[in-house]
Amino acid sequence: MTLSEKIVARAAGRSFVSPGEIVTCAVDLAMIHDSGGPRRVEPILRRLGSGVWDPAKVVLITDHYVPATDDESRRIQEITRQFAADQRIVNFYDRQGICHVVLPERGHLRPGMFVVGGDSHSPTGGAFAAYMFGVGATEMAGVLATGEIWLRVPETIRIEWTGRIGRGVSAKDMMLHLCARLGMDGGRYQAVEYTGEGVRALPMQERMTLSNMAAELGAQAGLIEADETTAACLGAAGVAAEQISQWRSDTGSKVSEHHVFDASALAPQVAAPHSPANAAPVVEHAGTKIDVAYIGACTGAKLADLRMAAEVLRGRKAAKHVDLVCAPASLRDQEIARGEGTLAAILDAGARLLPNACGICAGYGDDRLGENIVAMSSTARNFKGRMGAASSKVYLGSPYTTAASAIEGQIADPRPYLQAGRA
Template identity: 85%
Template sequence: MDMTLAEKIIARAAGRQSVAPGEIVTCAVDLAMIHDSGGPRRVEPILRRLGVDVWDPAKVVLITDHYVPAGDDESRTIQAITRRFAANQGIANFYDQQGICHVVLPERGHLRPGMFVVGGDSHSPTGGAFAAYMFGIGATEMAGVLATGEIWVRVPDTIRIEWTGRLNPGVSAKDMMLHLCAQLGMDGGKYQAVEYIGEAVRALPMQERMTLSNMAAELGAQAGLIEADDTTATFLESAGVPRDRITNLRSDEGSRVAEHHVFDASVLSPQVAAPHSPANAAPVEQHAGTKIDVAYIGACTGAKLADLRMAAEVLRGRNVAKGVELICAPASLRDQEIARSEGTLGAILEAGASLIANACGICAGYGDNRLGENVVAISSTARNFKGRMGAASSQVYLGSPYTTAASAIEGRIADPRPYLKGARQ
């Protein structure tokens, strides 16, 4: 029986030869990822009431990224609970203040093709970039996983999204996703599995693929998968995964999908999403000239090393416009240090950016830098829901790191392509 990538992974986790969409199966979990916000403070009381410990501490990764830095009593208490839980449960894979979970997890070598993974965060589909079936669950479900090592799933239909051609300079995976949100809607995935294929996808480096998989959540999908190839293997080997544990996993040629959409990357222009939804995306020209107060380069979709390099390419040798605050929150400490060593971070800071913690921060409405009343911002984050990043009166536009950086220079939403060599306008 020919199967999609999603069906193959679920079948293996369920101990089956094959599965079909609509079936409900119980799967063994290869890895569970939790963070400080939805993790120990939520699941520990449930495990205590059940009288059980974590089923396998070696299969749990715990990361602090929401209440970082701990600037008040509540944050300090939550961090203390998190650290105590890691010690009491013997969780060796505990990354304290190392960056955002969706970036830290793969950079530390915890993902590989074919794994069945759950995460305690809505952007957990990021793991699909590595051909792992990874999806987000709530604290009650996570407590069940931590107690038993299992979870039931309904085998999803697969929606295949094909990107032909190649992206032009100044256009990124973030633009691809904003365009998809506009074209397919926020429930375009219909809570199924999205599989990204095509020349443009194969040409993307891993961190750009991570953006595609991450924002499958914005399409309403449970998972966002990309077949494993040599690009996957090279990244995972650099993260310490042995080559013999990395397989080039993909869908069978004859596998059936519920929908197949085709888009041409070669004609895509930079996209900007107006408040208060990623689905309000349109070519940058439609919003160009809108004055901004803040430009934010941050989050798991907008401040990885690849994203920082995009921003630096625009900002190098230039200055942020008067009256505009440019804020940079690198997605992981490791990426920040690489960016610093190669001069990428320096180019961003020399342009006038302020550097804040490697954490979810403003994107999720945490920390001291939340947007104030009536502030207009452009952000490289995945979401711009009303009030999510601060005051309900704030207005948040979404763009790529390229577009966010260009807008910071001009003090208004701007097309980044004039700032890039070889870009087609």
């Protein structure tokens, strides 16, 4: 079986499953946040006369309406906190960062788990060889009430990256290239499995970006087999990495498609408005003037991402007309970055520090993009109006590229800033 089939089979209590079968799976963990969580599922559970099936298997995180800037936001936050108390949810992380980053950093993900999340970027969990996917509030209410969910066993699309990415290139560039080549429905609602030397060489937070943006390919899940990097990350989160070697696809397992890309040949990518699929090498957009450079989101402001940006920005300043903004993906990552000097390099370049939340990426808060603003962003999506005014234009790139563009005041290739003796 493929990795996804192995996990689904275990969750369904079966020894074997085949693509296309419909099975009922026991959920190992359910993750919900303040936006799509308690305020939407609590009324449904109340009508059902049901509580949460197992509070120990639920993780609740506030990250969308953070900070609470108006009465509506404050009301939603209060509903969230009250739900945590009423349902006795111990794993409640209030204002600690974006759910997709907080969940693994607090040790809640392990290889082989079957996990449901109340957010479209829930496939992030696949970086830990867990089958994790997003559902809407109605489906989540069913999961919270019963601890189960039905699933059509997915076919697997294997995406192999040979070679290794070069200096100034990141997992974000890999994903933007895939969006351009395969399209936004390239996953066809199946399971994407990332493999090859180029993937194995990536640190865990870069793998998280690959799995996260499986959603942009239209996939239900984006998985990476468990290995030494997985084990080391689990250990750092206080999780015992036992018997993880089984969580990989069997040799000879069948996949519906197999795509091969050369990581060593990949240049930094930039996606033009208003789709990640509008990606092309940075040279095609170089010179486009920007007003805002945004280092944020679950695909662009983890500790690894902050280090990328800092490597370019250290000792330099953002262009005077550019509003450089940084919203670290988690409070824990922010404090590590502060302690090691990474955050200082970004702030010294002129960045404004925003809360550890989804913020501008998802169109929340008071810093949304204004009319006709052009932004370079490390986020996963640049749909029209998502990050603010419909007249605004968002270009997507890696933290490297976002930082270089902030310095020049226009879209720029980050690689010259990373040459020996310059960074």
